[in-house]
Amino acid sequence: MKKLLGVFLCLVPLAVHAQQTYTNEDVKNFTVARAYTNQDLKKMKPLPVVGVAAPRAADPDPVAEDAGPYQLRMDLLKEQRCILQAELDWRNAEIEKAYSFLDKGPGGYPWPGYLSKSKGALQYLRMQLAVVDARIDFLKDEARRADVIVDSR
Numbered sequence: 001m002k003k004l005l006g007v008f009l010c011l012v013p014l015a016v017h018a019q020q021t022y023t024n025e026d027v028k029n030f031t032v033a034r035a036y037t038n039q040d041l042k043k044m045k046p047l048p049v050v051g052v053a054a055p056r057a058a059d060p061d062p063v064a065e066d067a068g069p070y071q072l073r074m075d076l077l078k079e080q081r082c083i084l085q086a087e088l089d090w091r092n093a094e095i096e097k098a099y100s101f102l103d104k105g106p107g108g109y110p111w112p113g114y115l116s117k118s119k120g121a122l123q124y125l126r127m128q129l130a131v132v133d134a135r136i137d138f139l140k141d142e143a144r145r146a147d148v149i150v151d152s153r
Contacts, residue, residue: 067148073139074150081132088125091118 098114136152143150 067143067150070139070143070146070148070150074136074143074152077132077136077139078152081129081136084125084128084132088122088129091122091125094118 095115095118140150140152
């Protein structure tokens, strides 16, 4: 406890000194080249404001890129995501059945311990969903950079 108190007493003055701020009055005590006070800045004449920029030379109209390939890729990725999500939902429903006392199929299927036996498949499906989501985000960014609107419903 004494060591902790000693460290605290040594660090407090250091922390107080570290948070010291300077004002315009403190600048008078220093000789810093090209240091202006607020009063110096108020005495300076204002700079002229730049007017409206001159119109640039006419850029050639960019050729609008076809949205078809982007939309096709988006549709395929959305379909793939839907399939993976359906399988994940089915496996989660089977796990719920396995731990339910009332909702058993014929012959007691699925069996107890189904969760531990299907954990690897669940992790794989979640990973695949994450990969597909990342590919969808990448496709959206790519389409945005190409100024193409992609329907991602």
